[in-house]
Amino acid sequence: MHIYAFGSVCRGEVDVSSDIDMLAIVDGYDSRFNPSDYSVYSYERINDLWGQGNPFAWHLFLESKMVYSQDDVDYLQSIGEPGTYKSGITDCEKFREIFLSAKKSIDSSALTEIFDLSSVFLAVRNFATCYSLHAGKAPDFSRNSAKNLSIYSIPIDDPTYSLFERARVLCTRGLGEILSPAEIDKAKITLNEIDSWMIEILEIIKNGIYGRV
Structure with a gap:
């Protein structure tokens, strides 16, 4: 059994909204680890992810700390560097689809706007992380990955x-003030700009143009 911390606490980006991400690597099922508190992986699955060069x-x-x-x-260090990440295009297209689904929902109904804006953030952050890793620059796994390109x-x-x-x-931890209608509208009017940005990044990936980043 090996236990690690990862995420914002290991990057020193802790604030009042931060949680502590924990990983447990175990042999088979282990009732001591609640999946709501730990990311629980088998050694076989970790090795598969390493071989795939998974983000x-x-x-x-790059960022975990053994507990x-x-x-x-240190099991993660002992298995060496992960393989080359090769699914940048596929992954970025997947996160753009999540973004487009959230955008469509926002455009069609006001009932789930905050949840949909949450999904936009998830898509944007992961899209940018996958791009930074695929481009061969310093990969950025932070919440601000989309602002660091x-x-x-x-x-x-x-x-x-x-x-x-x-x-x-708000959606993942139930913390913070509810967004006002004016704030929701301010976020919504940027959705077309975000989509254009995603399209541009996808073109960069597909054409292999990374030098200017």
């Missing part, structure tokens, strides 16, 4: 970006 594997390899080892070995950063201002982040925290 989560790179995240763990406990039953054999005094130099000239290809998401073309919305920080206050507006924070509205999407607030929606995400």
Whole structure:
């Protein structure tokens, strides 16, 4: 059994809305670990992710901190660097589809606006993370990944970006103030800009143009 912390606590990005992401690597089912508190993986699955060069594997390899080892070995470091990440186009297209689904829902109904804005944040953050990893630059797994792409950063201002982040925290942790109708409208009017940004990034990936980032 090996236990790791990962995420914002390991990057030093902790604030009042942060949680602590924990990973447990175990042999088979282990009732001691509640999936609501831990990401629980078998050794076989971790090795599969490493071989695939999966973004989560790179995240763990670069940013996790070991908390406990039953054999005094840092297992994640012992298996070496993950394989080359090769699914950037597919993954970015997948997260754009999540974005488009949330955008369609927002355009058709006001009943789930905050949830849909939360989904937009999830899609945008993961889209940017996958791009940063695929482009061969320093991969960015932070909540601000979409703002850290130099000239290809998401073309919305920080206050507006924070509205999407607030929606995400509200939906996942139940923390923070409910977004006002005016704040929701402010976020909604940027959706076409976000889509154009995603389309541009996808074109960059498909054409292999990374030098200017």
